[in-house]
Amino acid sequence: MMSITPSHIIEHLFCPRYTYFEYVLTIPQYEEKFYKAIKGREVHSEKLERNKDYLRKKIGVKEKLQDQYLTNDVLRGKVDEVLLLNDDTMAPLDYKFAEYKDKIYNTYQQQLFCYAVLIEEKFKRPVHKGFIVYTRSKNKLVEVQIKSEDKLLISETIEQIERIINNNYYPKATKFKRRCLNCTYRNICIK
Ligand code: SF4
DSSP states (O other), X not given: OOOBOHHHHHHHHHOHHHHIIIIISOOOOOSSOSOHHHHGGGOGGGOOOOOOHHHHHHHTEEEEEEEEEEEOSSBEEEEEEEEEETTSOEEEEEEESSOOOSSOOHXXXXXXXXXXXXXXXXHOOOBOEEEEEEGGGTTEEEEEEOOHHHHHXXXXXXXXXXXXXXXXXXXXXXXXGGGGTTOTTTTXXXX
């Protein structure tokens, strides 16, 4: 079984057929990856000073581990910071080369949910929230609640991805037809 990344999960949640076309039929997405949001984190030059004391005070950080590459049997991901908070829970923190526009993208949230699953497994401590720092909005810090059902969604999505890949199963199209308009697979997708 392939190792699944947050990007796979986000694509699958967007439309399960992405998983089928990309990983069963191995047809690459020719266009630039739809989820530029995820790619944003690769702009390292824009990552501003990370050792901000304000962060520690504001969110009660006891300890900080940087650039953590986390993996389990099926999922892998690299989180910018894993924080140990004063209440002994942990939290992922991710820097985004982006402006904060009064809402948090689903893609960002799902990425944090994936990290939460990986952190709980590796460090054996609960994760109830995560943080995003928007580097293009003066390092604005935004808190994201992470509930049990959010982590469950990640586990269920991994199971669905495995089922499609292992059984060559052609999944149902997304219910949201608008998503098909810009889809790289729209010409080969039978709806
Ligand atoms: S065309 Fe629509 S249903 Fe088909 S893969 Fe793209 S988003 Fe999914």
